[in-house]
Amino acid sequence: MRTASAxxxxxxxxxxxxxxxxxxxxxxxxxxxxxxxxxxPAKTGMAGPHLYGLNGRVFGSAEGFDYxxxxxxxxxxxxxxxxxxxxxxxxxPDAVVPSGWMSPxxxxxxxxxxxxxxxxxKQ
Ligand code: HEC
Numbered sequence: 001m002r003t004a005s006a007x008x009x010x011x012x013x014x015x016x017x018x019x020x021x022x023x024x025x026x027x028x029x030x031x032x033x034x035x036x037x038x039x040x041p042a043k044t045g046m047a048g049p050h051l052y053g054l055n056g057r058v059f060g061s062a063e064g065f066d067y068x069x070x071x072x073x074x075x076x077x078x079x080x081x082x083x084x085x086x087x088x089x090x091x092x093p094d095a096v097v098p099s100g101w102m103s104p105x106x107x108x109x110x111x112x113x114x115x116x117x118x119x120x121x122k123q
Pocket of ligand 1: 032033035047051067100101103105
């Protein structure tokens with residue numbers, strides 16, 4: 001799994017490099033999330049909520065997405081996303097939102113998680 005995902009990330013970097021030399025590493029890592037998440041708030045109907053404007057966004061608040069009871073509870077508490085919570089969630093979703101629906105992303109090491117978090121918090 002680790003090898004497969006490293007290859008995926010490497011191919012993303014190479015593919016990105018062909019079109020745009022300066023694609024940030026976090027954008028390449030985000031390819032592992034795009035089957036379920038979009039960065040376009042208008043794009044609904046995916047398996048996961050859109051991740052646009054995540055920095056400071058209240059947990060479970062993407063319009064049009066029906067979250068798990070766990071995320072609805074986090075929203076009711078007013079929890080909002082910051083770098084620390086995002087890094088924790090990417091390492092182990094249950095550690096931040098117990099019993100949510102997202103599985104732990106496979107094969108992301110700490111450097112990949114950091115690059116991804118920095119990228120997402122700027123969208
Ligand atoms: C197989 C589908 C799937 C993949 C792949 C996936 N997620 Fe998720 N993600 C979900 C689902 C479903 C939820 C909603 C969880 C809930 O309601 O309990 C979610 C929720 C989230 C949230 C909370 C958003 C909010 O509105 O509060 C973040 C942040 C997130 N995912 C980031 C990521 C990142 C970054 C990746 C890539 C490393 C990723 N996810 C990969 C399905 C996925």
